[in-house]
Amino acid sequence: MFSVNTKAFLLTFTLSFSLIGTAWAAEMSHEHSTSSSSPAPTASTAGNHSMDGMVDDHSMPSGMSHEPSSGSTHSMDGMMDDHPMPSGMSHEPSAGGTHSMDGMMDDHSMPSDMNHDDMMNHHDMNMPMAGTAHDASSATGDHDNDTTHGMMHGDASMPNSKGLYKVTMMNPPDWTMDEASIIQVSVQSADGQTLTPSALSVQFLSQESSGHEHGATSASTLVVDATPSGNGEYTIAITPNKEGNASLVFTVQGPKGTGAEVVPIHVRTSPPNKWFLSGFGLFVAGTLMSSTILRNKRQLKEV
Amino acid sequence: MNSTNKVNHDDNRQPYNLLKNRWIKGIFQSSLYPRVFHWITVTVFALIIYVTLFGSTNASKNFGTAATWVLWWPLIPLFFFLFGRFWCAICPFSWLSDTVQKYFGANRPVPQFLKKYGLWIIDAFFLLITWSDHIWGVIESPRGSAYLLLIIVALVIFAGAFWERRTFCRYICFIGGLSGNYSRAGILELRATPDICRNCTSKSCYNGSDKAPGCPMFEFPRTMEDNTKCNLCGYCIKNCPNDSIRVTPRVPTKELWFIRKPKMEEAFLAVVVMGIVLIQNLTMLSIWPRILEFTQNLLGTTNYPVVFTTIFLVAMAIPFFALWLTSAFSRVGTSDKTMRNLTLFGYAIIPLDLAAHMAHNLFHLLSEGKALWYTFLNVFTTVSTPASLAFVDNGTIYILQILLLLVGFIGSGYTAFRIARNHYKEQGKMFSTLLPHLIFLGLILIINIYAFSLPMAHRV
Numbered sequence: 001m002f003s004v005n006t007k008a009f010l011l012t013f014t015l016s017f018s019l020i021g022t023a024w025a026a027e028m029s030h031e032h033s034t035s036s037s038s039p040a041p042t043a044s045t046a047g048n049h050s051m052d053g054m055v056d057d058h059s060m061p062s063g064m065s066h067e068p069s070s071g072s073t074h075s076m077d078g079m080m081d082d083h084p085m086p087s088g089m090s091h092e093p094s095a096g097g098t099h100s101m102d103g104m105m106d107d108h109s110m111p112s113d114m115n116h117d118d119m120m121n122h123h124d125m126n127m128p129m130a131g132t133a134h135d136a137s138s139a140t141g142d143h144d145n146d147t148t149h150g151m152m153h154g155d156a157s158m159p160n161s162k163g164l165y166k167v168t169m170m171n172p173p174d175w176t177m178d179e180a181s182i183i184q185v186s187v188q189s190a191d192g193q194t195l196t197p198s199a200l201s202v203q204f205l206s207q208e209s210s211g212h213e214h215g216a217t218s219a220s221t222l223v224v225d226a227t228p229s230g231n232g233e234y235t236i237a238i239t240p241n242k243e244g245n246a247s248l249v250f251t252v253q254g255p256k257g258t259g260a261e262v263v264p265i266h267v268r269t270s271p272p273n274k275w276f277l278s279g280f281g282l283f284v285a286g287t288l289m290s291s292t293i294l295r296n297k298r299q300l301k302e303v
Numbered sequence: 304m305n306s307t308n309k310v311n312h313d314d315n316r317q318p319y320n321l322l323k324n325r326w327i328k329g330i331f332q333s334s335l336y337p338r339v340f341h342w343i344t345v346t347v348f349a350l351i352i353y354v355t356l357f358g359s360t361n362a363s364k365n366f367g368t369a370a371t372w373v374l375w376w377p378l379i380p381l382f383f384f385l386f387g388r389f390w391c392a393i394c395p396f397s398w399l400s401d402t403v404q405k406y407f408g409a410n411r412p413v414p415q416f417l418k419k420y421g422l423w424i425i426d427a428f429f430l431l432i433t434w435s436d437h438i439w440g441v442i443e444s445p446r447g448s449a450y451l452l453l454i455i456v457a458l459v460i461f462a463g464a465f466w467e468r469r470t471f472c473r474y475i476c477f478i479g480g481l482s483g484n485y486s487r488a489g490i491l492e493l494r495a496t497p498d499i500c501r502n503c504t505s506k507s508c509y510n511g512s513d514k515a516p517g518c519p520m521f522e523f524p525r526t527m528e529d530n531t532k533c534n535l536c537g538y539c540i541k542n543c544p545n546d547s548i549r550v551t552p553r554v555p556t557k558e559l560w561f562i563r564k565p566k567m568e569e570a571f572l573a574v575v576v577m578g579i580v581l582i583q584n585l586t587m588l589s590i591w592p593r594i595l596e597f598t599q600n601l602l603g604t605t606n607y608p609v610v611f612t613t614i615f616l617v618a619m620a621i622p623f624f625a626l627w628l629t630s631a632f633s634r635v636g637t638s639d640k641t642m643r644n645l646t647l648f649g650y651a652i653i654p655l656d657l658a659a660h661m662a663h664n665l666f667h668l669l670s671e672g673k674a675l676w677y678t679f680l681n682v683f684t685t686v687s688t689p690a691s692l693a694f695v696d697n698g699t700i701y702i703l704q705i706l707l708l709l710v711g712f713i714g715s716g717y718t719a720f721r722i723a724r725n726h727y728k729e730q731g732k733m734f735s736t737l738l739p740h741l742i743f744l745g746l747i748l749i750i751n752i753y754a755f756s757l758p759m760a761h762r763v
Contacts, residue, residue: 177360208361243360272356276450283457291464294409 163190164259165197167250170233175246177270180239186232187252197254200226200234206267208244223251240267320549322540327550331537340393348395348452354682355449363688363763365445366678371452372442372762373671377664379478380657383485384555387492391472391479391534396459397519400471403463410467413521417466417474422568425480426575432477433579434615437586438608442762469519473532483531484572487558488654488714492551493533495524499547508539508548515541524548529558531569556714559650560721567642570649574626576656577747578619580663584751585618587760622747626652629743633736637727647726648740651719655744658711659751662704666755667762669694669703674763692763704755712748716741 166188173181185202187195203223226234240246248263322328330336347370355367362368382390391397404410417424432441432451441447455476462471472479495508508524511517515538518524522532524539524547540548585591598610630645637644673692680686723737 269358269360270446272446272449276453280453280457284460287457287461287464288403288407291403291407291409294411294465295407298409 164256165189165195165250165252165254165261166192167252167261167263169263172265175240175265175267177240177243177267179270180237182235182237184229184233184235185226185250187234187250187254189254189256194232195254195256196232197252199251199253200236201251202226202236202238203249203251204238204240204246205249206240206242206244206246207264208242208246240265243267243269318549318551318553320551322546322548322550328540331540331550336537337392341395341398344393345395345398350682352449352452352456355445355452358445358682360445362443362445363674364678364681365763366675366682368442368445368448369671369674369678369763371448373667374675377661377668379482380485380660380664383482384489384657384661385491386535387486387489387530388479388482388532388534391476391482391520392536394472394478396455396476397469397472397534399456399459400463400469401519403460404467407464408467409465411465413466413470413474417470421474422480422566422572424475425477426568426572428475429477429480429572429579430575430619433582434612437582437611437615468517468521472534473520480572481576484569484576484653485657485660486530487650488556488657489530489558490552490555491535492530492553492558493524493535493539494527494549494551495539495543496547496549497525499545500525503545503547505544507542507544511538512542517542528563556654556718559653559718561725562647562650562722565646565650567646567649570646570652571623573649573652573656574623575619576660577622577652580656580659581622581750581754582615582618583663584754584759585614588754588757590757625743625746629739632739635735637730637732637736639726644736647722648719651715651722651740651744652747654714654718655708655711655747658707658714659747662707662711662751662755665704665707666700666759669700670697671761671763678763701755705752708748708751708755712744715744719744 168186168188170184170186173183175181185200187197187200189195201223224236224238226236229235238248244267246265246267248265250261250263252259252261322331351367351370353367354365355371358367359365379390435451436442436447439447441451458475459471462475463469503525505512506523507517509517509522518539519536520532520534524533524543527533535550540550585594594614595610598614599605602610602613604610626645626649627641630648631641633648634641634644639647670693672694673689677686677688677692719737719740723733723740727733727736
C-alpha cells in the first residue's frame with residue numbers, strides 16, 4: 001500500500017513520537033495526579049479547599065512578607081483568615097528565631113476600603129466535587145455571582161492549633177516543585193521543652209491562587225508520617241506539588257494533646273521534563289539527519 | 304455606444320477586486336509580505352516557548368499560557384472570519400517548515416495516505432488534542448502547553464524535512480482544518496480570473512518563479528473554488544504575469560451555499576467542533592462535577608480518564624447522532640440518502656460553530672484579558688496582579704455572547720435555507736428538508752445560550 005520511503009517515514013515518526021508521547025504523558029499524568037490529589041481524604045477532612053489565594057489576594061502592610069527564612073521556627077496557628085496584619089507584625093521571622101503568632105486571626109484589622117463581603121466576592125469560590133483535575137484548579141467567573149460565598153472565614157482550612165507545640169526544621173531545604181526533599185524536624189512544647197510526640201505527620205498545602213477572582217484552590221499532598229531518627233528528631237520526605245508560597249502543616253500528637261503547627265515555605269518552580277526535552281532533541285536531530293541524507297542522495301543523482 | 308455600455312455592464316458584474324487599490328496591491332507584491340509578520344510571530348512564539356518551559360508553572364503567572372489561551376486562541380476564529388487563512392501565512396510553524404525545508408528538505412512528494420486521509424487525520428488530531436487537554440490539563444499547565452507546542456514543532460520539522468511545500472499546514476495541522484472550515488464562512492476570498500488563466504502557459508502561480516515560490520498549499524488558483532486551503536500568502540499575486548488574481552470581499556457564509564463537492568470529513572469536522580465547544584463549556588461549568596459524579600456512579604469507577612473519556616465520546620456523539628436523526632427526517636421524500644443529506648447540511652453548522660467558538664472564548668478574552676499585560680511584566684520583573692483581570696463585567700460578556708450566538712444562528716439558518724434551495728427546490732422538498740435542520744440548529748442555539756448563562760471557569 002505504501003512505498004518503502006513512506007513506510008520508513010511512518011516507522012521513524014511512530015517510534016520517535018512514542019518516545020516523546022510517553023515522556024509527555026508521564027510528565028503530565030504526574031502533574032495531573034498531584035493536582036488532583038488535593039481532595040485527598042485527610043486533606044478534605046481538614047477542609048483545606050479554601051486556602052488558596054489568601055496570600056496573594058489579601059494585602060499586607062508594607063514590610064510584611066510571607067516568605068519564610070531558613071532555619072526558623074514558626075507557629076502561626078489561626079492565621080488562616082490571613083487578614084492584613086497590624087503594622088510591625090511579620091509572617092517572616094528572622095533567621096533562627098522562634099515565633100509564636102497564635103491567635104492572630106481575631107486581631108487583624110482590615111483596610112478601610114475592604115470589608116468581608118469584598119473579600120468573599122473576590123474569592124467567590126465554586127468548590128466542585130473532589131477528584132477532578134479541572135475543578136481542582138478552575139476559577140469560576142459566574143454570570144450570576146451565585147456561587148458559594150463565605151468560604152474564607154470560619155472555614156477550617158487548617159487544623160486549629162492551641163499553640164501546644166513548636167516545630168523546628170533542622171535543615172530547611174531549597175524547596176523545588178515536584179522534587180522530593182528530606183527534612184529533619186524537632187518538636188518542642190510551647191515553653192521550649194523538647195518532647196517526644198507519639199505521632200508526627202506533615203501535609204503540604206499551597207497558598208497560591210490557581211486563578212483569579214474566583215478560583216482560589218489549594219494544591220495539597222497526602223499526609224506523610226514522620227519517621228523518628230533519634231535525639232527527638234524526625235525525618236520526613238516531602239514533595240511540594242505547587243510553586244510559590246505554601247505551608248507545611250505538622251500535626252503533632254503528644255503529651256499535651258493534638259496540635260497542628262504551620263511552617264510557611266516558598267517553593268521554586270520545577271524545570272521542564274528532561275526526558276521530554278531529550279526525546280524532542282533526538283527526534284529533531286534524527287529527522288534532520290535523515291532528511292539531509294535523502295537530500296544529498298537526490299542531489300548526487302541529479303548531478 | 305452600445306459596445307461601451309456592454310463593457311461597463313460587464314465591469315459592474317465583476318466582483319470588486321481589492322488589488323485594484325495600489326496600496327493593497329503594493330503590500331501583496333512587496334518582498335517583505337508576509338515575511339515581516341513572520342518576524343513578529345516567530346519572536347513571540349519563541350518567547351512563549353521559553354516562558355512556558357522555564358517560567359512559572361502557575362498559569363495565572365505565565366505569559367505563555369496567557370498569550371496562547373487568553374489572546375491567540377480566542378482571537379483566531381475572528382481572524383479566520385475576517386481574513387480567511389491569513390494566519391496560516393504568518394504562523395510561526397509555516398516559517399519553521401519553510402526554513403527546515405530550505406536547509407534540510409528532502410522535498411519528497413506528499414504520501415498518498417496523507418492526501419487521501421488528510422482531513423480525517425486532522426479530525427482525529429483535533430479530537431486527540433481536546434481529549435488530552437482534559438486528561439492532562441494542557442491549557443491550565445504552562446509546561447503542558449509547552450510540550451503540546453513542541454510536539455507540533457516536531458511534527459512541523461518532520462513534515463518540512465521530508466515532504467515538499469507546506470505538507471504539514473495543508474494535510475496535518477488541526478488548526479488548518481479548523482481555519483479551512485471557518486474561513487469558508489468568512490468575508491474575503493482570493494480567486495483567479497478563469498478568462499485570463501485560460502491562455503496562460505507558465506502556471507507560475509503553482510510552479511513558482513524568480514519572484515516567489517509556487518503555492519505552498521498545493522493549490523492551483525485557476526481551479527480553486529473555496530477558501531479552505533488558500534492562506535493569502537500572496538505568492539500567486541507576485542508570480543502571476545497576467546494579473547489574474549483577485550482578492551474580493553464577499554457576503555459572509557456565501558461559500559457554504561454552493562458546495563459543489565461536499566465531503567463527509569469536512570461536515571464531520573463541523574459537527575466535531577460543535578461537540579468540542581459543548582464539552583469545553585461543560586467542563587468549565589458548575590454542573591460539571593455533578594455530571595462527573597453521575598457518570599462515576601453509572602460506570603462504577605472514579606478513574607478520571609475512564610470517566611472523562613466516556614463523557615467525551617458521548618458529547619462528541621450527541622451532535623453527530625442528532626444531525627444524523629435530523630437528516631433522516633429531512634431526506635424523507637427526496638432522492639438522497641441520509642448521509643448525503645447530513646454531508647450537505649453539515650456545512651450549515653459552520654457559522655454557528657464559529658459563533659459558539661468565538662462566544663466561548665470571548666469570555667476568556669474579556670474576563671481574563673488583562674492577564675496578558677501582567678504576565679508579560681512578570682517575565683521581566685515581579686508584579687502583583689490585580690484581583691480582577693476583566694475588561695468588562697460578566698453581564699456584558701453574556702450579552703455579547705448571546706448576540707454572537709444569534710448572529711451565528713442566523714448565518715447557519717440562512718446557509719441551511721440556501722443549501723435546501725439549491726439541492727431540493729427542484730424536487731419540491733425545499734421546506735420539508737429545511738425544517739428539521741432549522742429545528743436542529745435552534746436546539747444547538749438554546750443549549751449554547753443555556754451553557755453560557757451558567758458560571759464558567761477561567762483559564763488563568
